[in-house]
Amino acid sequence: MAAKAKRPDVLAASADLRKRTLPHTSGSLDRMIYVASMRDYNTGLYVHQGLAARFSPEAASEALADCHWECFQELVSLELKDLTEQLDLYMRATGSAPHDFLRAWKDLEPYRVAVPVGTDSLMAQFLFSNLKIALAILEHQTLRVPEPAPVA
Amino acid sequence: MMQLVIFLALAVGLLVLLLMAMRRQPSHAAGSAGELVTAKKTLESLQLGLLPAELVDQIFGERDLAYVAAIGSNEIRSLFLSERKRLALTWIRQVRKQVRALKDFHVSRSRMFTQMSRWRELSLALDFGGLEARCRVLQLLLLWRGAYAAPDFARRTAATAGRVCSTLDQSLAFLTPSIPVSLASESDADGSMV
Secondary structure, three states, rough: OOOOOOHHHHHHHHHHHHHHHHHOOOOHHHHHHHHHHOOOOOOOEEHHHHHHHHOOHHHHHHHHHHHHHHHHHHHOOHHHHHHOOOHHHHHHHHOHHHHHEEEEEEEEHHHHHOOOOOOOHHHHHHHHHHHHHHHHHHHHHHHHHOOOOOOO | OHHHHHHHHHHHHHHHHHHHHHHHHOOOOOOHOOOOOOHHHHHHHHHHOOHHHHHHHHHHHHHHHHHHHHHHHHHHHHHHHHHHHHHHHHHHHHHHHHHHHHHHHHHHHHHHHHOHHHHHHHHHHHHHHHHHHHHHHHHHHHHHOOOOOOHHHHHHHHHHHHHHHHHHHHHOOHOOOOOOHHHHEEEOOOOOEE
């Protein structure tokens, strides 16, 4: 499919996003969750005050949408082993206790609302399915690792 | 007397033809724009969404299975196998549905736009028939034995579907606007395309 020509301000906003904001994320999953959190559920538009101030709200929204799509594509193309590593990285980056994180992700499945709009349903199902298995693997590994013994 | 019988037979024949014509569903104009665009989208969805080798490899490839097996948990292994079976079945159902839609479109509309030789029509009909049979067999295998029942068969089925799509793509080529080279090469100073 031919790539749609992008407006120069959208390209500049994308470059700015990649240079200033995204390097602080720990991986593709972290990036996708981060970008998805900037999407307004009522309008589907992405809101980033800093980026909108430097460029325009429209350019910022389109740049974030592109970035969201790229993160999703990256995640879908990962092997299960790499996706499990990404999930582990993300879990550590949140600072939550592993048990709490795993329980919340298994019960709430927050990743279901974190995919870009217009995603092919099979692709989305593929990612959800892999994340479900990755969660089971992390849970297995977390339960297997014994708690460190308290120092006397 | 004989003339009257012939006349009545002709009248009854015409009446039957008239009734048959009235019973037919009103059809859209041949090759209406909506149908053409839907067919093109179906074709693209197959070629770009369902049939790429990377996707087929991700669903049917055995690297993830090896990784899960190395973990050594039966619970995770069975979860993985059931998830992959579900995905594989979704994939083959979608491929079948899209292929059927394309076949119906080709039979009812596309042939009006494209001059195909009889040999090519026959070849395409055989391809469609073969593909439908392959999809059905694969679906049964997946149902029976799971996603890793016949990975090579799945890859070959995807390749066959890809071939049929390429043939149909040619018959819908008139829907893809071609940009003249002279126009496409012209750009503004800022690099934006004309």
